[in-house]
Amino acid sequence: MSLEVPASQQSRCAVHPEQPAGGTCTRCGSFICADCATSVPGLGVRLYCAACAARPEVNYLEALRQRYWGRRDEWAWVVAGVTLLLCVGVAAAFAQWGLSATKQSLFPLVLLLPVPVGVAFFLGKRWARHALLPTPLVMAVAADVLYRDGRFLFFLCAIPGLFIALRIHRDARNQLFFRLPVSSGSLKLLWDLRFNNPLARQALHFGFSAVFMPLLAPVALICGAVALTRVDLKATPPIDRRGQAITGIVLGLVSPAVWGFALLPVLDRWLSSMVYK
Incomplete structure (x- = not known):
């Protein structure tokens, strides 16, 4: 007896009926062929239709795209703030010195070029x-012509x-703002930068800062400890950065000890001088 399924009875792809189905979509259950099978980053071996x-x-990457699509980013507000400051600066300059035909008096107008x-x-x-991109260079050329x-x-x-x-031109968040x-x-x-356990990254930053400013060591310890509790490799998508959290904790512990050993002789000499003074 043959166990081979006739071609007419084989499951077919919902999008490509001429192709045999190799599985079903994890979400909707429709049959998918090898060309339609799509994996999603962070979701393991689960396959979906397109x-x-x-x-x-x-x-979650598509959710991130839609979350920031067309919404102003930090760079948009920075550029707007710089533009406003330039306008205020030019207005203050003209209010102070006035406007004449000399090149030197026209120099503040260079600041209006990027507005x-x-x-x-x-x-x-x-x-x-x-x-x-070329705006800073254009301003430099215009300033050179006048002065x-x-x-x-x-x-x-x-x-x-x-x-x-x-940096702004290559920023992914800024690209989403411009659709x-x-x-x-x-x-x-x-x-990864914004949502993958950002507290672990802060713990690492505070840990390195504690090497030079030991008062930040407790902050590194707290951030690292909390970040460790948020690590969940089974989540969708997985939350990690365990290494950064541990590094922040280690630096938060070691930095005060190093500073203590370094300052202990100095403190001892100072106390001795105060006693025998």
Whole structure:
């Protein structure tokens, strides 16, 4: 007796009826073929159809994308704040010195060059993301035209602005604000940074800070201890950063001891001098 199932009776993919089904979607139960089977990061070996894998309640990365989609990020507010400060500075300069036809008196106008870009950036205009990159260099060139004696200083000041603009341009959170496509890898990094046990990262930061400022050691200990209780590798998605939490605790314990051994001889000599004085 043959155990082979006739082709007419084999289960077929719900999306590709010509393909035999290799399994069912974990969420909706529909048959899926090898081409349709989709895994979701952080959910182990469970397979979903393409439609279910893109749903926020299944794919935490998609939920993260929708959470920040079109919402202003920190950089938008930073750019808006800098733009406002530039406007206030120019207004104060003209109120103090007035406006004349000399190049030196027109120098504050250079600070107004990035204002349109800053306003458009805050409003979510995509062209402003690209225009932000050359803005520091354009300001340096304009300042050099008006006041050539400070050429080196102008271009030196433009370098940090270029790096910050590049950092903003590559930021995944900022790309979501402008409704731009973001890869799953970038979303995963963003989720790790903001939601994957951030208290463990704070414990690590306070631990390293305690090496130079031992008063921060208790903060590192508390953050590390609480972060350890939040580690859950079986969660969906898994919560980790155990190593950072433990490192923060160790540094929080070691730093005061090191400072104590270093300061103990000094304290002993000071007390001795006070006694025999």
